[in-house]
Amino acid sequence: MKAFRxxxxxxxxxxxDDRRAELEVRNLNLSFGGLQALYDVDLTVKTxxxxxxxxxxxxxKTSLLNCITGYYHPQEGQIIFNGENITGHHPFEITKRGxxxxxxxxxxxxxxxxxxxxxxxxxxxCEYNVGLASLFSPSVKKEEVRHRRVVEELIDFLEMQPxxxxxxxxxxxxxxxxxxxxxxxxxxxxxxxxxEPFAGMTLEEKEDMVRFLVELNEAWGQTMLxxxxxxxxxxSISRRIMVxxxxxxxxxxxxxxVQNHPEVIKAxxxxxxxx
Amino acid sequence: xxxxxxxxxxxxxxxxxxxxxxxxxxxxxxxMWIGLFLLLFVVPFVxxxxxxxxxxxxxxxxxxxxxxxxLIGYTGQIxxxxxxxxxxxxxxAAILATKAGFPFWLSVILAGAVxxxxxxxxGIPSLRLKHLYLTIATLAGQFIIEYVLVHWxxxxxxxxxxxxxxxxxxxxxxxxxxxxxxxVFFSFAVMCWMAVNLARSRYGRAFVAIxxxxxxxxxxxxxxxxxxxxxxxxSSFYAGFAGGLWAYxxxxxxxxxxxxxxxxxxIAMIIIGGLGSISGSVFGAVFIIMLNEILSQATxxxxxxxxFAGIALTVAPLREFVFGLAIVLFLIFEPRGLAEVWRIIRSxxxxxxxxx
Numbered sequence: 001m002k003a004f005r006x007x008x009x010x011x012x013x014x015x016x017d018d019r020r021a022e023l024e025v026r027n028l029n030l031s032f033g034g035l036q037a038l039y040d041v042d043l044t045v046k047t048x049x050x051x052x053x054x055x056x057x058x059x060x061k062t063s064l065l066n067c068i069t070g071y072y073h074p075q076e077g078q079i080i081f082n083g084e085n086i087t088g089h090h091p092f093e094i095t096k097r098g099x100x101x102x103x104x105x106x107x108x109x110x111x112x113x114x115x116x117x118x119x120x121x122x123x124x125x126c127e128y129n130v131g132l133a134s135l136f137s138p139s140v141k142k143e144e145v146r147h148r149r150v151v152e153e154l155i156d157f158l159e160m161q162p163x164x165x166x167x168x169x170x171x172x173x174x175x176x177x178x179x180x181x182x183x184x185x186x187x188x189x190x191x192x193x194x195x196e197p198f199a200g201m202t203l204e205e206k207e208d209m210v211r212f213l214v215e216l217n218e219a220w221g222q223t224m225l226x227x228x229x230x231x232x233x234x235x236s237i238s239r240r241i242m243v244x245x246x247x248x249x250x251x252x253x254x255x256x257x258v259q260n261h262p263e264v265i266k267a268x269x270x271x272x273x274x275x
Numbered sequence: 276x277x278x279x280x281x282x283x284x285x286x287x288x289x290x291x292x293x294x295x296x297x298x299x300x301x302x303x304x305x306x307m308w309i310g311l312f313l314l315l316f317v318v319p320f321v322x323x324x325x326x327x328x329x330x331x332x333x334x335x336x337x338x339x340x341x342x343x344x345x346l347i348g349y350t351g352q353i354x355x356x357x358x359x360x361x362x363x364x365x366x367x368a369a370i371l372a373t374k375a376g377f378p379f380w381l382s383v384i385l386a387g388a389v390x391x392x393x394x395x396x397x398g399i400p401s402l403r404l405k406h407l408y409l410t411i412a413t414l415a416g417q418f419i420i421e422y423v424l425v426h427w428x429x430x431x432x433x434x435x436x437x438x439x440x441x442x443x444x445x446x447x448x449x450x451x452x453x454x455x456x457x458x459v460f461f462s463f464a465v466m467c468w469m470a471v472n473l474a475r476s477r478y479g480r481a482f483v484a485i486x487x488x489x490x491x492x493x494x495x496x497x498x499x500x501x502x503x504x505x506x507x508x509x510s511s512f513y514a515g516f517a518g519g520l521w522a523y524x525x526x527x528x529x530x531x532x533x534x535x536x537x538x539x540x541x542i543a544m545i546i547i548g549g550l551g552s553i554s555g556s557v558f559g560a561v562f563i564i565m566l567n568e569i570l571s572q573a574t575x576x577x578x579x580x581x582x583f584a585g586i587a588l589t590v591a592p593l594r595e596f597v598f599g600l601a602i603v604l605f606l607i608f609e610p611r612g613l614a615e616v617w618r619i620i621r622s623x624x625x626x627x628x629x630x631x
Binding site: 071091107108110120126133144145148152187 | 290291292294295469470472473475476477478480481483484487488490491492493494495496497498499505509
């Protein structure tokens with residue numbers, strides 16, 4: 001039977017400002033001791049866009065994401081989100097400003113159920129305090145029910161109904177990736193950052209994931225920044241691609257432009273002159 | 276009125292509210308009310324003074340153990356200073372009652388608040404330290420507090436301690452075992468309920484998230500340091516509240532009981548009872564206090580036998596030995612503690628005659 005495919009209410013925002021996601025990264029420099037991970041990286045993401053970052057292993061893609069989400073603190077440069085400088089903020093502050101992310105190596109809470117994992121992400125949208133929580137007053141109950149409804153809508157969307165009560169530690173890898181996407185969506189992010197959402201998945205799981213991401217982006221206008229190795233997926237879903245190599249931005253543009261760029265070919269395949 | 280729900284043969288829930296209840300079935304809820312009724316209206320009348328004394332001690336220890344379970348079992352911050360926080364609570368209540376002349380109920384609640392602040396101060400190292408290193412930092416807290424309790428004589432009375440006034444509530448003297456047991460049982464029930472509520476709210480989820488994966492928790496918008504401090508605060512509030520009750524119950528307090536051994540006893544309670552489970556803390560408190568009482572009774576009995584009096588002195592340190600043995604056996608055979616044993620027993624009743 002076909003699953004219910006309504007629009008989760010968190011995407012139905014009527015205020016255009018609620019979904020505004022303008023990210024600008026300027027001259028970002030990051031080094032670990034003597035190792036320079038990022039050199040003068042510039043990046044812009046516009047509202048409603050799906051931008052992919054690609055590059056060979058060790059190019060600094062995840063480092064760039066970690067800078068944007070506050071896990072690494074860049075030595076130089078600025079990260080501006082919706083007009084506010086968020087460079088050097090803590091990850092939790094950046095999450096509150098509307099940047100949600102998934103991790104390359106799944107970072108879920110294995111002991112908690114799928115629902116609990118996703119409810120946890122609703123944390124920043126809960127308004128009650130410790131006192132009310134310890135009494136579990138009717139207002140707290142009402143709010144918990146509201147968050148549960150949001151989570152259930154996302155579970156419907158991601159087709160995870162049969163596993164909603166299962167502890168995440170017992171799920172197979174592909175489903176965990178999907179739970180992680182669900183958890184990031186439960187944050188109601190303005191900008192969704194995905195670190196290798198297709199890594200280690202079977203073909204069917206990849207197809208499902210592509211379907212979810214395309215629907216999120218094109219039907220519901222979710223702004224996304226994506227790091228991925230799977231070229232066929234990246235080339236088919238993104239409008240704009242940025243290529244990093246050894247911490248430097250090589251080029252940026254449409255899939256066709258990037259595919260035929262000599263520097264990109266050199267970065268991936270080596271120098272053709274030496275063959 | 277809706278029909279009572281016992282154990283439906285399927286999931287017939289229609290509202291999300293139904294998933295937020297503490298008890299899944301009306302059967303469980305009914306037993307909770309029966310238990311509460313027995314505890315508040317039957318036990319105090321039929322129990323002998325000795326039984327009531329043991330039960331009071333269990334309830335007080337259970338309150339403190341719930342606090343420690345919130346810190347260790349839920350948040351994953353191992354603290355070796357819980358015994359000292361219990362002592363801070365006892366001394367705060369005593370000082371507030373004798374020096375400031377506060378009434379019983381207010382000084383016990385304020386003892387919890389004072390201890391919460393002290394606990395948060397000793398929780399500050401959790402900003403940078405994790406796991407074993409944090410444990411050692413809290414151990415330092417334990418010794419600092421012990422030292423202060425003995426040496427700040429103008430406030431704590433040094434080794435002589437403090438004698439507390441008789442507790443009164445609404446003009447009624449509640450110092451007798453029976454009257455005090457009402458106070459203790461009632462506070463125990465309320466504190467249990469509050470802890471269960473916290474555990475199922477966003478705070479409980481945030482604490483578990485910090486325990487399971489602090490990196491991801493931060494990415495989900497949880498300010499780690501603030502929540503670790505909050506956990507220390509809540510945990511110490513429970514310890515301080517229990518300490519305040521205990522101070523009024525024993526009437527005179529000295530720094531002696533609040534040693535590292537008391538902290539270890541609390542850790543033993545929550546390991547044996549079950550980490551990350553409120554009911555587990557209660558089971559653990561029952562187990563350890565009963566074990567204490569049985570061992571001291573046994574030692575006394577052997578001493579009175581005359582012929583074995585010599586042996587009794589060598590048997591006395593057996594307490595520590597049995598403690599260690601109990602912890603080791605639980606870690607080997609049931610690492611999730613008595614709460615898990617209880618769950619298995621319950622579900623085997625439910626599933627009978629099938630195996631699972």
